[in-house]
Amino acid sequence: MRTAGIDIGSITAKAAIMENGAVLGTRVIFTGYNVEIASRKVYDELLAELDMPGSAVEKIISTGYGRNSVPFAHKAMTEIICHGTGAHFLRNDIRTVIDVGGQDSKAMVVDGSGMVRDFVMNDKCAAGTGRFLEVMARALEVNLDDFGAQSLKAANASRISSICTVFAESEVISLISKGESRENIIAGIHDSVASRVYAMAQRIKASAPIMMTGGVAKNIGVVRALEKKFNTAIEVNEYAQVNGAIGAAVLAARL
Amino acid sequence: MSTPEKDKTRKFRAAKRMREIMTEYYIDAKSAVQTGRKVAWITSGGPVEPLIVMDVIPVYPENYGAMIGASHMGGDLCSKAEALGYSTDLCSYARADIACAIENGGPIGGLPRPDMLICCNNICGTVLKWYEIHARYFNVPLFIFDTPFCHTEFPEIARRYVRSQLDEYVSFLEGVCGRPFDLEKSREVGALSLQGQRLWQAVLDTAAHRPAPMTAFDAFFFLALIVTLRGTKTVVDFYQELLAEMNERIDRGIWAIPNERYRLLWDNLPVWYRLKWLSETFEAHDACLVADTYTTAWCGSMKYIDENNFFDSMAEAYTRIYLNIGIDEMVKTIYTMIDKYEVDGMVMHSNRSCKPYSFGQYDIQKMIQEHKGIPCMVIESHMTDERSFSESQTATRIDAFMEMIKQKKG
DSSP: OEEEEEEEOSSEEEEEEEETTEEEEEEEEEOOSOHHHHHHHHHHHHHHHTTOOGGGOOEEEEESTTGGGOTTOSEEOOHHHHHHHHHHHHOTTOOEEEEEOSSOEEEEEEOTTSOEEEEEEOOSOOTTSHHHHHHHHHHHTOOHHHHHHHHTTOSSOOOOOOOSHHHHHHHHHHHHHTTOOHHHHHHHHHHHHHHHHHHHHHTTTOOSSEEEESGGGGOHHHHHHHHHHHTSOEEOOTTGGGHHHHHHHHHHTTO | OOOHHHHHHHSOHHHHHHHHHHHHHHHHHHTHHHHTOOEEEEOTTSOOHHHHHTTOEEEOHHHHHHHHHHTTOHHHHHHHHHHTTOOTTSOHHHHHHHHHHHHTOSGGGSOOOOSEEEEETTSOSHHHHHHHHHHHHHTOOEEEEOOOOBSSOOOHHHHHHHHHHHHHHHHHHHHHHTSOOOHHHHHHHHHHHHHHHHHHHHHHHGGGSSSOSOOHHHHHHHTHHHHHSTTSHHHHHHHHHHHHHHHHHHHHTOOSSTTOOEEEEEESSOOGGGHHHHHHHHHTTTEEEEEEHHHHTTTTTGGGOOTTOHHHHHHHHHHSSGGGBOHHHHHHHHHHHHHHHTOSEEEEEEETTOHHHHTTHHHHHHHHHHHHOOOEEEEEEOSSOGGGOOHHHHHHHHHHHHHHHHHHHO
């Protein structure tokens, strides 16, 4: 049975197509202004890449913030359940999933059968999200993709004490003017994100093995900072960013 | 979504009657100057019975706050209060109410001017400053009824302290009204208050039926009378009528959520400006909010009332209300509710406006998950300030929470 998962996030739209428990392909594009068009586009592009007609896919589940604006999906489910299912699919002993996306961060506790037992989301604040990192990258004039690697070169991570994105940005600017190195500031920013996410995950008694998903999982600096906080290795799968879409495709097979 | 036909049967007959009573009540209050009666503004958890005895019309800025919230005027009024210098961290009832008083705005053309203010701090500490502001602004006498916090017990020293204030309260009322307090009438009012509370509890208890004939959203609406007119016959008659209607619904099989599959418990004040949206969002999951800690608070301390000595026992009953007790006591109340209403999960409103209600929620959540094994979710908001509500975030949380419950329960 062929199924698809479409995950429409605030920044990127993701699609995954699966067949009998194997991932056939995935795709990521920018969501842009029109969610409906983005969902169609990411799915069509993936179908084209796999040289597959739409009729070859039996069931589709949509997820993410735009989940209710995907007209061709058979069902919409939240990214919380989808990320839990996706992580369990990729590694079935995972007990905690940390998903840091564009506009929010979440932690989920998953049981042995992949069911989400508890979850927590960031409150109405961009701190601890991908957006926070974007703002900081702009302030530091660094490409976001280089953020992770640069922070690993830091001698001493700066301390960013403010938890508000706007205030933290001015804190970063004042660190720049004091002559603090870019690497140290970036490492400090990663520590700040990690602290927020760690504190949040503690609320639901996060336990190892831990997997990180979502776009921010691509940032090695944040992953390392989180590993230090949790005092354990954090699994980052090659499918981290499309994990929600994979989870949706896995769930679609159960429809 | 339900069909118009269904909506017709699901509408409560009593709702019309309640609107009439509330309209009459506000007309009475607003024409008090003409009729020669006095108006007291009082906090929602304050001892209202002595005011009823003295024929003073009690007016509740908090009830008005709910009205402001429900009519989506909270955000604007809060901005006005902020322009006057009040912090955004302050309770949104306080901000909206202060703005209304000073700007002379708000629903129903504002509240009638008070002749006195009665502030009981059993619900929070904010009310002290809030009422002091009003006392200065309106230049009217303020009576502060101080109820010490009861972590677990109500010690004798607290009893004596609070009881002595009841005498001071009576003297204060006699002074402002210029006539003596009628003890005989006090007994009658006490009996009616207790009867009203018992009936309100009986109404809420009908939701223990599976499926439930009412939801917490209905309770948020029907609550107004037990808050405002406690101690009057109007309240007793009304809740008798409402109780009969609930029982009739059970007999006829009219359920609040037609396909009720999941039963939830709500904690904290409602999000007044999002009642309809929240109610529809939960209904779309076949989930019924069968009970809540908020509306239960107006009958929650009945156990401390001595029916043969209402006046004296008010000291304990008003001190040991839900918001004036420790977390261990709160959680006991919640455990009882979880069992009584057979709930599958708990929805907590982390309400930035109401600190005493929201502080400790995460601990309570942990205790519930450990002892009762039911999932809990948190919605973040302000009860009256709609500027702080994020629909898509809240929707994702509710949807994920319901998906989790469905996975668990099947």
